[in-house]
Amino acid sequence: MNGSDSAPLHRQGMDYGESEDVQKVHAAIQREKQEPRVGLEPLSLWLIGIYALAVFFGGAYLGRFSGSFSGNSLDPGTVPTKSHGPGPGGGGQQPQQELTPAERGKKVFAANCAVCHQASGLGSQSQGYPPLAGSEITNGGSRRAAMVVMKGLQGPITVKGQQYGSAVMQPWESLGDQKVADVLTYERQEWGNHGGPVTKEQIAALRKELANHPASFTGPDLEAVPTDANLPGGEEGAAPPKPGEQAKPGAPPQGSAPPATPGAQPPKP
Template sequence: MNEEPKEPARVGQGMDYGEQADVQQVHAAVQREKREPRVGAEPLSIWLIAIYGLAIFFGGAYLGRYSGNFSSGGLDPMGAPPPAKKAVAGPAGGEQAAELSPHDRGKKVFSANCQTCHQANGQGVPGQYPPLAGSEFTTGGSRRMGMIVLKGLQGPVKVKGQQYGTAVMQPWDKTLTDKQIADVMTYERSEWGNSASPLTPEQIAALRKELANHPESFTEHDILAAPDEDLSGGAPAGGAPAKPG
């Protein structure tokens, strides 16, 4: 009896999940797998984004306030216009720019050039720099004081009964103008309880010319040999300027 040949069983290709396998479960398992990270595609941290946002906000606020509208005058302090002077009532109801008094100008000169040695209170440094407050050279005739300021002072000197001699005062004739010297002397002669006559640039110019042939600093002997008098052409003795209110 002849038997018909049987067909060989087919072998499934690929993964065999069986007839009962659920395809959706397989897909779900694949979806649960994490993707491999890619370089340069990592998400930014929320804190980093917040920091960037704050930096941009405050940077914009700063530029908006201090940029000067990005004009050349606002960005260049040297090119900015000078501050306007305070206007005061002038003749016939007009206005004119208020100027500093000689006392106030002299205070600026003193702070920049003299305060380090003689101190802001005019008391100086014991044994080194003599005081200006109550000094016989400051409150006496302006000639002696002008000689010291213009040509300087070297060697020991006695002020208010105390000896000073460890420091030398430099001459200011090559550094300060006639107006600056007049202003600073006016300030010193009317500050710290002092009350002496003010000085004018014309008085200092005349004294500068008179001392032109004296190349060296004065000594105490030189100063005491000069007459204790006010320079000619100024206010009368005792006419100290009133301090600005």
């Protein structure tokens, strides 16, 4: 037997004795295209550009109108009014002016109180909402009006000779001392009312006083308070200082000597 025929039979395959060119076999494999696989497609450059523009303009808008990420940036009581008149020297806009307490209170009233008491302050007799215009509560002392705003009101109440009792007013102490003071100042000086201003210090003192008062006030509770009772800590009827101005010092008490003039001789006994 030949030496080539001496190989074991278990090592002889079906292609035993055949010869193939390795390059031809690999060339056939290279001609075959790779099967597509879902999820590995390249992202379009147009889509990348659109995403980049969206991120750019979104960041620019957020930086311009973010309101410094402040919780009260859209609060109507803190947004100043804009002046569109000519600025110093002719053109341009004047700097924004700070709102007065009554102007801030008007915004707070429009957002929270006008639904029931109406923008005219006349209320609604059919729905049981008492008027604020000409009311003895808003025109009297500041204490009763502040009590109602802070703790709310329930039950019948008589205003301007008419009885109102079908509606319940919720407490508004969650507004904060400044907003409560502003809305009370607005209500006491609008629609022909002649009440004095209310300060946030007065509301803060009343808040501490009513801290343990659990329920809303009733008509008898208000009737027990004198009509001219004012909140402590403020001069009733005094006009509030304008923004940027300090309150003028009051007159010296009676019986006190006037301030001494520099260089003047002291009075003889």
